[in-house]
Amino acid sequence: MPQDNLTTSENDIDIGLEFEGDEDEVSTFQEEHERERHRAKISDGDRERRKRGNGRRKRASRAEEWEGESQARPERRERGRRKRTRSDQEAKGSDRDEEVQPKTKSGKSAKTRKHIKNEKTRKMEEEEGEGEERHAKRKKKHGSAKKEEREEDGGKRTAKEKAQEVKRKKHKKVVETSSEPSEEDDNDEEDNEEREVRPESLSSEELEKLKEAVDERKKLIQTLRGKPWPMKKKCVTLRESQEFVEKYEGALGKGKGRKLYAYKVMMNKKWMKFQRDFENFKTACIPWEMKIKEIESHFGSSVASYFIFLRWMYGINMILFCLTFGLVMVPEALMGRPYGTIPRKTVPRPEATSAMDFAVLWDFGGYAQYSVLFYGYYNNQRAIGWLKFRMPLSYFLVGVGTVAYSYMVVIRTMARNANESGVGDDNSFNFNWKTFTSWDYLIGNPEMADNKFASITTSFKEAILEEQESRKDDNIHLTRFLRVLANFLVLCCLAGSGYLIYFVVRRSQKFALDGLDNHTWWERNEVNMVMSLLGMFCPMLFDVISALENYHPRVALQWQLGRIFALFLGNLYTFIIALMDEINLKREEEQIIKFNITMWEASLYNGTVSVNSTAPAITIQPADVPRGPCWETMVGQEFVRLIISDTMTTYITLLIGDFLRAVLVRFLNYCWCWDLEAGFPSYSEFDVSGNVLGLIFNQGMIWMGAFYAPCLPALNVLRLHVSMYLQCWAVMCCNVPQERVFKASGSNNFYMAMLLVILFLSTLPAIYTIVTIPPSFDCGPFSGKKRMFDVIQETLESDFPAWFGKVFSYASNPGLVLPFILLMVLAIYYLQSTSKSYKEANVELKKKLQTQNEENKKKKKLAALKAQMDLEEARKASSQTAKQQKNSNASQQDQESDEEEDHSSSQRLHHGKNGRHAPPPVREQEGQLPATRAPVPRSYQHEHHGAPGYLPGFPRQSEPRMHRVPSLQRH
């Protein structure tokens, strides 16, 4: 055994070291070929010796096997005890020792890459037996040139070795200095002194080396994060490397150059710090970032995604608000005619008495109706104020601009999201994805982590079940029937709610014809109430019904979203259709009033003219002038009311459903007969899908109504602002993390797609009304025109030179527009086909990669198998020789246990190399191996068996192995 360690210890570095590039690097710069050759010779001799041992071993194998069997039990026990009693570090250390042996053997081919220090070899020659073994270990350490390992070494020292302590101390010094450039090869004493050498006294060559070492350290610091080491080691290494760099970095360079260098370094540091501070500052500037992060840590990314969506929505609405406020409302308020000058800007006489009542204002009647908030207030004067602001044109363009901007933003975001998420979306490695990517690293709350853990395990179970179920299909008829039934029920529900809304709207029209004052508040607000209530309760019913279907949760969520979407859309469109009816009614009314007004005017003027033609024209109070019903304002009012009632219901549900429930559950729990918190009512979960849909539909209503009520974006900004704070508070204070946690990243674009659909569906009726229905004759910026978009033509004719109008008329000629559209369609088609071909190419490449991987895997497997055979032989030989030596030293028991550990460690090594495939030949050859190995993790696991919140043994089981892997690189 000692010899083996001797020959293999440095190889160990080579092999273990696919990970540890830097250790290699550190040692390479001290490489010396001469010594290496010498070393190789020695190891050759070792190999020979081992071969001889091998033969002997074969002969003795029978007896040994028997021995091994008989000692297996006590060994196991002893080993278990040792593991428990030893400190963590020490255990790892010993593991490492045992693992060294098999590993190096497998890496025989790599022998030429040895990094040997001359001191070591010399010592080796001096020392023998036990000492050599220790020495080899130390050498390993030397190779890695890590200071902290020195300490471990010290800790491991036994009384036996005390005699050699002096030597080793010197040696340690060497270890330390070896990373420094000023190392001298010849003797230890010099090494000792070199530690104290001041940088000033160094020659240029040495400085070069020092610089190199410093660079090395810096590199190490940078790459440290990616190292497969235990955290403790990383911390120690980082601290030491930083100290080293700190100490020697300033010392580099000479005289003036040195100062300059130090200055540079300092400035660099300052600059880095400034950059970091600036980053922090930037994050602090993002509104609600900290709030959202906190929620994210408690509730996972899906809930956070809602808040991020809310913030994004807030930003968009802010811009819409700026547009309407800055270009429409403020100019009209400042530069337009003031209130009371013309009939459309005055409250009519019959309403004047109640125009300031709160109930009226709350319904957006009275003074609110005759203000900049609504369409009807705006005058059709072409240019207003000293700026000659083209009010009607601006109104129209802002209306179009808000919609166009929304389209642009939504589509751009969708495209960006598609780019981000388009890569990893294939189902070919389902379990792999689940294993390596399902953890949400933003979780910072233990309860949430427990939930996430549980959800991952359930998702695994489900995935396995799915795999199994995909092969067999039992009782498909029942499932199908249930699904059809569920859909039927949902359809019934949708139809019922649609009919209810239609009925209510019809009734409200009847009320409106009767005059609103004859009816109660309930009846007046019936439409909004019913819509909000249905929007609130129907999703719950859908949720209950969907339990019938037995879908996978993600599929179920999509169905649920689709149904709620259909419900909201149905409600909205029923509302719009009813509104259309109302518009038509108003327009009929308008015709009558228009006729009446001409009569009234005629009579007025006729009367005055007949009495006294010279008298000044009769001044009629604008409040007394009869006027049309102005359907645009009516539409705007309806939408504003809808938004208000929607907001109210949202907040009230929040307060009652979440807050009150939480309070009751919390405080009634002390005196209730069952556990309210864990049992039935419990705390509510945050309903991401419902909230997102609510937000989206709210936005749809804004887009629909914003043209007729410029105040809508402002209202929405207010609403979003309040709900941001309110919902943040409610989530943190009265919701519990979801039991089923799912990642949001994939569903983000789903929301966006819904938003796009809603945007389209909501602009549709708005555009329809703008294009087909003529504006009212006596209110709004477009009064007196046939169609609203005539304002553009008017502007072209009067404000632009004649040639521009001509060009425009040519450009709008169908003969030119149609080819253009055709061209656009062709371009889209072309782009789409190219993107498709790219996608195909991607798929092809992926396939190629996969096949290549498989081939590589096969090759590796073969190589590993071969290496194993070699290893097997070598192991036998080693244990043989080791046995002989130990026999001579007595203490048979220890040796046996060591050997047994060898076995297990060697097997572990196979695990590490081949991934999951434990090679069958090994199992067969080492008959006792599975038996000896099994109890170790089992006993470990048993201790933690009953840990709360975990599946029995699952997370712990992997622990020992996880410790062990890094321990390979430990020394």
Next chain:
Amino acid sequence: MVAPAIALAFIPLLLTVLIRCRFYFVLFYRAVLVRIWKDCATGLSREERAYQYVLTHATPGDPDSILDAFDVWCSKVEFISNIGPKKGKVLDRLVMELSPLTVLELGAHCGYSTVRIARSLPLGARIYSLEMDSRNAAIAEKIIRLAGFDDDTVELIINPSDEVIPRLRSDYGLERLDFVFMDHWKKCYLPDLQMLEGSGLLGKGSVIMADNVLFPGAPKFLRHVRKSGLYEWKVHRATLEYSKGIRDGMAELVYQGTK
């Protein structure tokens, strides 16, 4: 006056609540309404009716058939909150694994769980069963004898748990409890557990099993267990006995001793 349309809008909510809580409604009906009705109709208590049924439908001396008869009665006829067959399996397995020598049962009720535990006990083991209500205890006694367990195996103590536990050592000569099963008043779980801790009857490795920690629920008990650090614990999640949709759990605590 609230407009009727608004009232109609509440129908989905009503339906949702009805469907969501259907198990609770069923439970309420079976455990309360049926019980009151039968009490008035027959003049016997619920436990007596159960005993009559078991007497006529089970084989004397055969614990399994007695348990089966109980299960049938509780799921088909009326409702008694025994531990039930599903959670009973957990209990059986645990008792089999531990093979405890001294078992303390708090809350025997009709003796269902006593029989259940007693039939899986090793030879020479003894179960001390506490029941507060003397009428129930009389029935439990009959059931236990019917199942064929004598005084050596089962000792029925008719007294409230908070009086008995401090006297267990002196009156009954107990040194250590290997297994404790709690299924009495959920409010008493915590004080009784603390009393057991104080009495020194629990040794390292003693197992305490508490039923119904989630549905009627014993939140304070669970909180104590979580915080005290004396136990390794886990909750076996299951459904309430004789009902499918109500979640419930049994807590299994392993006493670790003071550290």
